[in-house]
Amino acid sequence: MLYIVCLSYLSIPEVLSLTEGHDDFKIITDQPSLHEFCSKMFSDKEVILVDRPPKLSGLNKIILPLKLKQYKADLLKKLGKPEKSDIYIFYNAFGFHISWWLTKIAANNTIYYKPDIDMSMWKDRYTVNSLVKQFWIWLNFNALTIPVWNGTEYFPKVSDQYIRKYHIKVLERIPINFAYIKKLLNEKFHIGNQKYLLLSGNTVPDNMVYEQEYISKNDAIIEIMGLENVAIKIHPRFNSLYGKEKDGVIVPSFIPANIIFDNFDTIIGYSSAALFEAANKGKTTISLICMFEPVSTDNKANFIKYLNGNLKDGAKIFYPETPAEFAEIIGGA
The missing domain is CATH 3.40.50 (Rossmann fold)
Known part of the structure; x- marks a missing residue:
């Protein structure tokens, strides 16, 4: 056994x-x-x-x-x-x-x-x-x-x-x-092929970013990507959706993000471990941690240290500070 x-x-x-x-x-x-x-x-x-x-x-x-x-x-x-x-x-x-x-x-x-x-x-x-x-x-x-x-x-x-x-x-x-893994997954689920996977969930509930700050800037980047091009991956423990996330294609919360990376060109999130996992697989990976005004600047620094500390040699996570920088990254992805 x-x-x-x-x-x-x-x-x-x-x-x-x-x-x-x-x-x-x-x-x-x-x-x-x-x-x-x-x-x-x-x-x-x-x-x-x-x-x-x-x-x-x-x-x-x-x-x-x-x-x-x-x-x-x-x-x-x-x-x-x-x-x-x-x-x-x-x-x-x-x-x-x-x-x-x-x-x-x-x-x-x-x-x-x-x-x-x-x-x-x-x-x-x-x-x-x-x-x-x-x-x-x-x-x-x-x-x-x-x-x-x-x-x-x-x-x-x-x-x-x-x-x-x-x-x-x-x-x-x-x-x-x-x-x-892909064979197992395809036998049980249908995962879309949108261009972007946006990891949603615990940023607001865990008090990392205030709700209005999150909605304002998250809606801005969704508009840049085009809602029809975005799949929203809900956090396993937090099912809240905010702003334009509510109108997107939803990936069920129980499906792990790290086994569906190949369905998307770009992976986007805040501080999720899925970000360094995606970057280590060679995916274009973006953290929004420097774009949102944090509730705690200490937490922000610790999250960046955590993400970068788990990157393999040659892997990279982008940290845009403005929607314009975000647009530039995905434009060149």
């Missing part, structure tokens, strides 16, 4: 490629939108949706230990204790509930680990707050993590010590079979 743990859309190309030639596999995720996508690509029997660890506030925190005990019992019951299986895990952080499950089965299986993004540009940062969180994760999930700081928040990164302790094999890369 092949088990694949996928907690992020970033890993979907590798996840789908791993299924080629396998009739007996399970994909495990804690993301409802990923569960929906994988279930449509394969079947409900081959995809397992697990709950995230419970969160309680106020006086309810008193019963959190009991809730966590029951949660882990339910998790183990749902995922079982496989033996003599290959298990692939794709996550850098926030997968400590899966890390706990792996501690129960590592001795009888072969586990492979492929980080979903490069976090080397973020530094370890030890404070009272980060150490308390790190201790809480270890105490409740037996997962050894490292607190890394991205400029705005901590991420509990999988530690090398944890990887060594459970004899996990780290993979630098997994070959991606785009022909196989």
Whole structure:
């Protein structure tokens, strides 16, 4: 049996490629939108949706230990204790509930680990707050993590010590079979062939840009491209549309952007990881992060560092500052 743990859309190309030639596999995720996508690509029997660890506030925190005990019992019951299986895990952080499950089965299986993004540009940062969180994760999930700081928040990164302790094999890369992925996709969905793919979703809800600022400048670039030439890719967790986006061709939110790049000439977004993925594939890629007035200038700098830090040699993301610069880029694309 092949088990694949996928907690992020970033890993979907590798996840789908791993299924080629396998009739007996399970994909495990804690993301409802990923569960929906994988279930449509394969079947409900081959995809397992697990709950995230419970969160309680106020006086309810008193019963959190009991809730966590029951949660882990339910998790183990749902995922079982496989033996003599290959298990692939794709996550850098926030997968400590899966890390706990792996501690129960590592001795009888072969586990492979492929980080979903490069976090080397973020530094370890030890404070009272980060150490308390790190201790809480270890105490409740037996997962050894490292607190890394991205400029705005901590991420509990999988530690090398944890990887060594459970004899996990780290993979630098997994070959991606785009022909196989395209075949799977075409069997299940019809994706249009507009010229531009505009990544929409979390820019306003996550308070990166104020709504009116977003609508004003986003509508301007849609007008430059021509609405009939644009497909709008909705974010998996945010289904809001703004301004002229509402009148465009909509790509369903559960379909990962990184497996439909070939249907479009140019990929456009704000800070989505899909931007560096598209640029690394050689697509003309544009971030609007320098065009919109940000709510936080610190966040803006961190997003640019994150995007550029995950680019391969020779790959490029354009950062126009005005609609005129945007028009010049797509005119020469």
